Amino acid sequence: MSLLDSQGWPVRGEAGQKVVAFGGGHGLSATLKALRHLTHQLTAVVTVADDGGSSGRLREEMGVLPPGDLRMALASLCDDSEWGLTWRDLMQLRFKTGGPLTDHALGNLLITGLWQMFDDPVVGLDWVGRLLQAHGQVMPMSSVPVDIEADVIFEGETRVVRGQSEVATTGHRITDVRLLPEHPPVPSAVIEATAEAEWVVLGPGSWYTSVLPHLLVEDLHRALVTTAAHRALVLNLAPQSGETDGFSPADHVRVVHSYAPDFKLDIVIADPTAVDDVDDLVEACELLGARLLLRQVRTGSGLPVHDPLRLAAAFRDAFDGYLGEVGESEAWLS
Template sequence: MDNKYKLNSINRAKDKSILSKRPKVVVVGGGTGLSVLLRGLKEYTTNITAIVTVADDGGGSGVLREDLGMLPPGDIRSCILALANTEPTMEKLLQFRFKEGMLKGQSFGNLFIAAMNEIYGSFEMAIKETSNVLAVTGKVLPMTLENVTLYAVLENGHTIKGESEIPLKNKELASKIDHIYMEPKASYPLKEAVEAFKEADLIVLGPGSLYTSVIPNLLVNNIVDTIYKAKAPKVYISNVMIQPGETDGYTVLDHVNGILKHSRNDFLDYVIANTENIPDDILKKYIFDGSEPVVLGENDEDILNNKGIELIKGNLIDIKKDYIRHDSFKLSEILMKIAITY
């Protein structure tokens, strides 16, 4: 089947027999950005493996991590629900957050995974069984089973400990992040994740918080080499908005340089960036919170080309209830085309 025919046949489909023959995609990251992409991607292929950060230590996940000594379930829960094929009521239940009492702020979905962790005595098995119960499309895997802690070293020399503290303390100290690292340094990926990278037709990084969702996955031992040696093209999806206290003032190129600094200079093949203007009335809320759109710098495209990275740009945003997100279906179409034509 030639590429032209394949491209014409890439569309959203409900027939699982069709979707099961589509490209194998491995998506790396965490947070809201990754779950948004996954909701669209599962309409184009069932061959999805999501590799999700377990470095988060704030909110309900942080409480469970401290109280039960388990890995944080929050980002994994969001990705499982994004790929789940379940009744709307069940999704509402798993997304429900308690508003009062000792469980205030805690997600029922987090508690569900915590219970599975206790039942099976293994976080890895807890995720697999939760995925089975919710009829998940593809696989969701933690980046490592080690209890890791994230550190950020700022340009002014300060070091910040803890994923949830990085944007808060960095905002106070008003210094850009130089690099991040994890303890313990001897953290290893799941064998299943390594196999997924080797067999992938496409490897996608992001979207998601650069230093607290995407890059932490690259700090796991041997992951950079594993991804680099994989035959699949490597794509980075740049964020639509900056992350206050984390990527203030960053252009698309700055985001890319953050990835390359924690991997290698020839790590990426493509970068996808939004160039759609965002309505002023929607932007007001974000600007008040210290955020702004991630834009292409004047020479970003030329510099990326000189690095051997192809830039794909377009109108890629979707605004719902005044929240700015990527258009997951447009992104998925672009990703499918890259997987087929590379």
């Protein structure tokens, strides 16, 4: 771990541990905003299944990876200087023209242009990171776009729903989910970062469309299972309407285990206000070999949104615990 100041935060200039965070959308953004308080050796691996909005239009028209979630991850890592924050805001700006550019995010267009220039998604994203003076690197889960396909129960029958935007809003119980193509290629840099990590983090986020996809890609699954890194899972603060209606925190953990029984965790982080049955959640965590770390990570507003500083403190406790600073399991359930 890096040296800490009097308030327990890393001293500026200290690199910190190598951490790779997996996910997409607002959930990954929350994780990155928290982790950047603890380390500068931070890599984000982002799902590439988005098929809606600006990203979906660019994907369909140009055959590129959907850039939106990648843009959000980069914005979360931007430098806090005037330069970084200005470019972050410009990257997030959406056009309101009433014409073909309406609702396109400027950052999506910039990323797509760099991909055309360099013909390498990782290199193009690195150039955007340099522009934002990002504290970390952002990479796609796959070098080709993927589609999410799910079996759902509708009026007692199984139906197939295809596309991230459709699966995320199905409103029916999902019984199975898969990716198309079945074996998308993973950038070598993603495999290397996972192998070299000291910690890998999954969640929070849309469970079936942002978190699970990383475990459904064969090469990435293997990398996550075989890495020597410690592994943490951050649970959502509430079920996601349309995708995980009625799910308990333990149900989320059991879904991970059902799709990747060989994937073991060290820590599961949950907010106590989101857990009705702690014993059930502890049992689910044990399926993955994990200890439960209960910490207040919700914003003060009470909304199901993670607070970056509170989540950072939870990560710090988790990381320090595996350096021997937390011993008995009871200390984690507080």
